[in-house]
Amino acid sequence: MHDTNTRPFSISRVAIYATLIVAMLVYLIPVVVMLLNSFKTTGDIRAGNLLALPTTWTLEGWSKAWSSACTGVQCEGVHGFFWNSFRMTVPAVLISTILGSFNGYVLSKWSFRGSNLFFSLLLFGCFIPFQVIILPMAFTLGKLGLANTLTGLVLVHVIYGVAFTTLFFRNYYVSVPDALIKAARLDGAGFFTIFFRILIPLSTPIFMVCLIWQFTQIWNDFLFGVVFASGHGQPITVAINNLVNTSTGVKEYNVDMAAAMIAALPTLLVYIVAGKYFIRGLTAGSVKG
Amino acid sequence: MTTHSSFLPSYDFAGFEQYIKLMHNDRWLVASTNLGIFGGLFILICLAIGIVLAIFLDQRIRQEGFIRTVYLYPMALSMIVTGVVWKWLLNPSLGLEKLMHDWGWTSFSFDWLVNSQMVVYTLVIAAVWQASGFVMALFLAGLRGIDPAIISAARVDGAGLPTIYLRIVLPALRPVYFSAVMVLAHIAIKSFDLVTAMTAGGPGYASDLPALFMYSTTFTRGQMGLGAASAMLMLGAVLALLVPYLYSELREKRHA
Amino acid sequence: MAQLQLKDIRKTYKNSPEETLKGINIEIESGEFLILVGPSGCGKSTLMNSIAGLESLSGGSISINGRDISQVPPKDRDIAMVFQSYALYPTMSVRDNIAFGLKIRRQPRDQINAEVSRVASMLQIEPLLDKKPSQLSGGQQQRVAMGRALARRPKIYLFDEPLSNLDAKLRVEMRTEIKRLHQQLNTTIVYVTHDQIEAMTLADRIAVIKDGELLQLGTPKEVYETPANQFVASFIGSPAMSFIPITVTETDQGLAARVTGANRETLRLPLPQGLSPYLGRQITLGIRPEHISQPEAARIEHPLVTRAELTIEVTEPTGPDVIALIRLNDVAVHCRLNPEHPARAGEPTQLMFDMARTVYFDPDTGQRIG
Numbered sequence: 001m002h003d004t005n006t007r008p009f010s011i012s013r014v015a016i017y018a019t020l021i022v023a024m025l026v027y028l029i030p031v032v033v034m035l036l037n038s039f040k041t042t043g044d045i046r047a048g049n050l051l052a053l054p055t056t057w058t059l060e061g062w063s064k065a066w067s068s069a070c071t072g073v074q075c076e077g078v079h080g081f082f083w084n085s086f087r088m089t090v091p092a093v094l095i096s097t098i099l100g101s102f103n104g105y106v107l108s109k110w111s112f113r114g115s116n117l118f119f120s121l122l123l124f125g126c127f128i129p130f131q132v133i134i135l136p137m138a139f140t141l142g143k144l145g146l147a148n149t150l151t152g153l154v155l156v157h158v159i160y161g162v163a164f165t166t167l168f169f170r171n172y173y174v175s176v177p178d179a180l181i182k183a184a185r186l187d188g189a190g191f192f193t194i195f196f197r198i199l200i201p202l203s204t205p206i207f208m209v210c211l212i213w214q215f216t217q218i219w220n221d222f223l224f225g226v227v228f229a230s231g232h233g234q235p236i237t238v239a240i241n242n243l244v245n246t247s248t249g250v251k252e253y254n255v256d257m258a259a260a261m262i263a264a265l266p267t268l269l270v271y272i273v274a275g276k277y278f279i280r281g282l283t284a285g286s287v288k289g
Numbered sequence: 290m291t292t293h294s295s296f297l298p299s300y301d302f303a304g305f306e307q308y309i310k311l312m313h314n315d316r317w318l319v320a321s322t323n324l325g326i327f328g329g330l331f332i333l334i335c336l337a338i339g340i341v342l343a344i345f346l347d348q349r350i351r352q353e354g355f356i357r358t359v360y361l362y363p364m365a366l367s368m369i370v371t372g373v374v375w376k377w378l379l380n381p382s383l384g385l386e387k388l389m390h391d392w393g394w395t396s397f398s399f400d401w402l403v404n405s406q407m408v409v410y411t412l413v414i415a416a417v418w419q420a421s422g423f424v425m426a427l428f429l430a431g432l433r434g435i436d437p438a439i440i441s442a443a444r445v446d447g448a449g450l451p452t453i454y455l456r457i458v459l460p461a462l463r464p465v466y467f468s469a470v471m472v473l474a475h476i477a478i479k480s481f482d483l484v485t486a487m488t489a490g491g492p493g494y495a496s497d498l499p500a501l502f503m504y505s506t507t508f509t510r511g512q513m514g515l516g517a518a519s520a521m522l523m524l525g526a527v528l529a530l531l532v533p534y535l536y537s538e539l540r541e542k543r544h545a
Numbered sequence: 546m547a548q549l550q551l552k553d554i555r556k557t558y559k560n561s562p563e564e565t566l567k568g569i570n571i572e573i574e575s576g577e578f579l580i581l582v583g584p585s586g587c588g589k590s591t592l593m594n595s596i597a598g599l600e601s602l603s604g605g606s607i608s609i610n611g612r613d614i615s616q617v618p619p620k621d622r623d624i625a626m627v628f629q630s631y632a633l634y635p636t637m638s639v640r641d642n643i644a645f646g647l648k649i650r651r652q653p654r655d656q657i658n659a660e661v662s663r664v665a666s667m668l669q670i671e672p673l674l675d676k677k678p679s680q681l682s683g684g685q686q687q688r689v690a691m692g693r694a695l696a697r698r699p700k701i702y703l704f705d706e707p708l709s710n711l712d713a714k715l716r717v718e719m720r721t722e723i724k725r726l727h728q729q730l731n732t733t734i735v736y737v738t739h740d741q742i743e744a745m746t747l748a749d750r751i752a753v754i755k756d757g758e759l760l761q762l763g764t765p766k767e768v769y770e771t772p773a774n775q776f777v778a779s780f781i782g783s784p785a786m787s788f789i790p791i792t793v794t795e796t797d798q799g800l801a802a803r804v805t806g807a808n809r810e811t812l813r814l815p816l817p818q819g820l821s822p823y824l825g826r827q828i829t830l831g832i833r834p835e836h837i838s839q840p841e842a843a844r845i846e847h848p849l850v851t852r853a854e855l856t857i858e859v860t861e862p863t864g865p866d867v868i869a870l871i872r873l874n875d876v877a878v879h880c881r882l883n884p885e886h887p888a889r890a891g892e893p894t895q896l897m898f899d900m901a902r903t904v905y906f907d908p909d910t911g912q913r914i915g
Binding site: 013015017019022023024026027028030031033037045048049050051052077108121123124127128129130131132135147188217219220221222223225227237240245251253256257260263264267268270271272275279 | 292302341342345346348356357358359361363365366367368369370371373374375377378383384385387391392418423426428439444456475478480481482485486489499500503504508509512514517519520521524527531535542
């Protein structure tokens with residue numbers, strides 16, 4: 001399949017490059033459009049088309065989106081919701097990752113009676129549609145007195161996320177040779193020593209994968225946010241949706257676009273900085289087992 | 290409403306009443322039909338685009354890493370953001386249609402977003418934009434995993450490049466189709482954010498999907514029983530996909 | 546320095562209908578080098594893991610110096626193990642790998658350092674101490690793995706196929722190295738291998754295991770010359786022993802058997818008198834390549850030695866010998882010939898059969914009968 005490099009300027013080669021570049025444009029244009037229009041004035045948007053450069057570059061849209069746009073009834077911009085998302089995402093990511101690494105260790109290296117069943121249920125947990133667990137989860141949170149709290153939202157994300165993080169770590173630790181564990185046991189290391197001194201130092205890549213995957217998933221979540229949080233406690237995704245779909249007054253598309261960019265920036269940044277781990281997480285998350 | 294009864298002491302067992310009601314609910318029928326159209330097209334188009342891009346990218350392309358990064362970045366975005374952008378791009382008075390008119394193609398018309406016959410296809414466009422790069426990544430990893438000796442053997446046997454791909458490489462990627470379809474189907478079934486942000490189910494309920502139906506019956510209209518019944522049907526759909534998948538996964542592992 | 550006693554060791558895995566170990570009894574003397582050998586899946590690794598305490602027993606007991614340790618956790622058994630995959634801790638330097646067990650046991654720092662340098666100089670790995678395992682070659686990793694075991698000065702060493710991941714040349718070198726270490730330290734070693742040459746060259750005694758049963762326990766010489774049964778006979782020795790079905794008959798020169806060559810040549814093989822209870826019955830003759838050679842004047846007068854002219858089918862020169870293939874009673878049989886002896890494929894040649902050293906098996910039970 002690689003003889004193509006001996007005739008680098010063949011027609012098929014040009015066609016391949018052309019296809020790839022067109023595809024690249026198609027993937028890029030929506031975000032370019034979003035970015036361009038977030039720097040336009042509302043008049044500019046109405047007058048020009050979506051690909052036109054702004055006649056005057058302005059941060060008006062961004063500042064309004066951040067601090068004074070209306071998201072439903074209140075008009076304080078999205079900054080509060082942006083920090084909500086952080087306050088929700090960071091603990092949920094950390095807790096679910098730590099629990100996952102520990103679960104994965106036990107599942108892969110200390111199999112117990114019923115651990116296979118447990119593993120199957122976990123796989124199942126990864127695939128349950130969110131909608132199915134909403135109602136029971138709402139009742140449980142109510143009983144715990146955590147309804148409509150940030151803690152409750154974090155708890156939901158941890159519970160749902162642990163299935164994934166456990167799988168990530170379990171599959172990673174399965175590839176760590178058992179002989180290593182045996183050697184450590186003979187050297188006198190116990191259950192926790194083996195975990196902290198042998199496995200954790202080996203786990204940097206999977207920690208990266210897991211942290212990034214969880215960050216993206218939780219930051220981007222909408223359903224849990226819209227169901228389990230209310231008013232001032234909502235995450236940014238819910239706020240964006242409210243902002244965009246608020247039908248009062250004149251539609252300010254530059255503000256919409258800026259707000260969408262604000263919601264997208266953290267995960268985009270993570271993707272650009274650590275894309276390698278993100279891709280590994282995606283493929284690992286789909287080729288399970 | 291059986292599974293959740295322990296949380297609701299006052300609930301009486303109602304048999305299949307809610308399910309029967311659901312089956313006669315026009316909006317549910319539209320939502321399920323839409324899921325069939327949306328899911329089917331979404332999966333097929335993603336696979337087609339993903340496979341073609343993966344094969345093209347596997348031809349010793351310059352800047353492959355950069356191109357790959359571009360193809361895959363939509364997967365890092367929230368479906369809400371995707372929905373907002375595409376809602377705007379496909380808006381007849383602001384987006385693509387206006388662009389074409391500005392460029393002089395005044396007869397161009399693209400009103401799917403507000404056309405109740407076509408609106409479900411706009412969801413397909415946005416979802417494909419978001420997920421096809423991911424399918425590309427899956428297949429690219431699969432292609433890289435194929436033993437080059439097999440391809441050399443086929444070439445020695447006199448097979449041309451298209452034949453090698455069609456007869457040898459693509460059939461060898463069967464597990465990749467399997468997991469790609471699994472993940473895509475899963476995304477389709479639980480698709481809620483995208484339709485909420487893009488069309489909110491409209492016009493009317495022309496672009497409703499089961500996930501949105503479940504949410505709005507339960508929380509906006511307070512018909513909890515109906516919502517729960519629809520959630521259970523969604524679970525059933527996922528199980529129908531998942532059980533054979535898990536079964537084959539676990540069985541393979543036992544044989545290994 | 547410790548004596549190890551395995552008493553009626555039994556192991557049954559859950560989900561498995563059959564016993565993996567069916568009552569193994571071995572007493573290993575202090576300073577003895579015992580090799581467990583057998584085909585893969587015979588249970589030798591399970592036995593090894595049981596001694597280490599990494600797997601629990603279903604029955605029987607293990608004692609070190611008379612003290613029952615069957616219920617003692619692995620870290621308190623004072624046993625070190627060298628693994629087939631080396632199992633070096635990938636994130637630690639060579640030094641930390643060797644010191645890990647000592648650190649866990651909270652030994653003083655200067656004592657640990659002294660122990661690490663002692664072991665490093667013994668194995669000549671001082672220049673490697675600050676490297677990571679991934680920077681080492683296979684042979685170096687092997688040395689570090691042994692160093693890690695030696696550092697703790699345990700009572701008993703377990704080696705689980707330690708050389709099987711090395712290339713042929715290195716394997717021979719490390720084999721010698723292990724033997725030298727054993728002679729120098731005089732420690733008790735239990736060593737698992739499926740390589741019968743390793744077993745023959747290293748062991749004080751060999752335990753041949755098959756299907757969870759101990760078939761024979763003896764010195765390499767005993768196992769090689771007087772195998773307990775047909776399996777042991779076939780497993781030890783290369784090229785393997787050939788097995789020829791023969792019928793015991795009485796002649797005026799004593800017991801004998803008549804066999805047919807590839808070209809219908811018949812020859813009469815004298816048999817030892819001990820086989821008289823089997824007169825008229827079919828038995829299996831076990832014959833090693835060195836039992837058939839070029840005629841030698843010094844040996845030919847022995848009553849149980851005979852000569853015949855047979856057609857050679859294939860010759861395989863190995864350098865010191867030529868392995869020639871002949872056919873007796875339709876069984877392919879290897880002979881070990883001097884390279885000077887004229888032997889060409891397809892041509893007849895003079896061969897000497899040393900029936901004083903061959904062995905005989907009951908064809909039904911496979912047990913040796915003489």
